[in-house]
Amino acid sequence: MSPLGPLLLATLLFCVGIYGVIARRNAVLVLMSVELMLNAVNINLVAFSNLLFPEDAAVSGQIFALFIIGVAAAEVGVGLAIVFNMFRNRASVNVDDVDLMRW
Amino acid sequence: MTGHDVVFVLVGLLTAAAAILTVTSKNLVHAALFLATTLAGIAGVFLVLAADFLALVQLVVYVGAVAVLFLFGLMLTRAPIGREALDNQNRGLAIGVSGGLFVVLSALIVDAVVGGSLGDTTVAEVTGPGIEDIGMAIFAEWVLPFEVLSMLLLAALIGAIVLARREPGDSGEEAMATRIDFGDAPPTEGTDSLSSGSLPELTSGERREGGP
Structure with missing residues (x-):
């Protein structure tokens, strides 16, 4: 199996995530797009670890992916809490409306 | 082409396809369900790449918890529904940036893999470390990052609770404050009575409603 397929899939997911982060105006959808980008990185890590360096029996790729999953879970929790706070204070989750700290 | x-x-x-539908769907709930489909598909990709444990973790954490959280x-x-309400005016910029990045990155990847600068990259059989290797590595080599991650999760838990908690005095519907009297306890409304001046018996929520 060639690593071309997983790497291209990860690239597509990452670019789709970038599109979502730029084009969406709902904060929850922006968080979803960030999740897509994190998962693209996970695919890359596993593909490199298992397809390009299989003889080393290297577990580092999968362990990095596990840590990224854990950090992403924490990020979703805090991010959604911030979104809820924003919705309560401004009655909107539109990221274009939240420009209080704009210079 | 093997199986x-x-x-x-x-x-x-x-x-x-599910990922593209996630960022283009006009309906928010559909977008969340497409995201769950994407994450399940990524678990399938992990299975094909011989990362069984990671596929199960992906299913449990992402499809089970994160999708429901979303x-x-x-x-x-x-939130409102509809393309105008969900997308802002940056769609052209977004398509340009992501499409350009995709073209550049995929050209680089194809050049590296097909062009041979990575060497012979086609493996006959995909193998990965077993779950015993992962467990041994986590609790021997990677135990310090593991503990740091647990501290991070604890901090995120407390932080999420603190951020999302409704304090009396916030805007929105006021929750009824529950007052607990401990008999001979000293008066606990010291700062409150200082700030409310001549109305020490009112809670902050009532003060807000009765204020100008």
């Missing part, structure tokens, strides 16, 4: 490749192409096409988030924020 692995066929399965990967099928799962990869499903994942890619659904809760969408339903609690009562």
Whole structure:
């Protein structure tokens, strides 16, 4: 199996995530797009670890992916809490409306 | 083209289509469900790549917890539905940036893999470390990052509670404050009575409603 397929899939997911982060105006959808980008990185890590360096029996790729999953879970929790706070204070989750700290 | 490749192409096409629908869907709940489909497809990709444990973790954490959390988030924020309400004016910029980045990155990847600068990259059989290796590595080599991650999760838990808690005095519907009297306890409303001046018996929520 060639690593071309997983790497291209990860690239597509990452670019789709970038599109979502730029084009969406709902904060929850922006968080979803960030999740897509994190998962693209996970695919890359596993593909490199298992397809390009299989003889080393290297577990580092999968362990990095596990840590990224854990950090992403924490990020979703805090991010959604911030979104809820924003919705309560401004009655909107539109990221274009939240420009209080704009210079 | 082996069986692995066929399965990967099928799962990869499903994942890619669901990902594109996630960021283009006009309905928020549909977007969340497409995100769950994408994450499940990524778990399938992990299975094809011989990362069994990671596939199960992906299913449990992402499809089980994160997707449901996103659904809760969408339903609690009562967001409007429709392309105009969901997308801003940057769609052209977004398509340009992401499309350009995709073209550049995929050209680099194809050049590196097909062009041979990575060497002979086609492996006959996909193998990965077993779950015993992962466990031994986590609790021997990677135990310090593991503990740091647990501290991070604890901090995120407390931080999320503190951020999302409704304090009396916030805007929105006021929750009824529950006052607990401990008999001979000293008066606990010291700062409150200082700030409310001549009305020490009112809670902050009542003061807000009665204020100008």
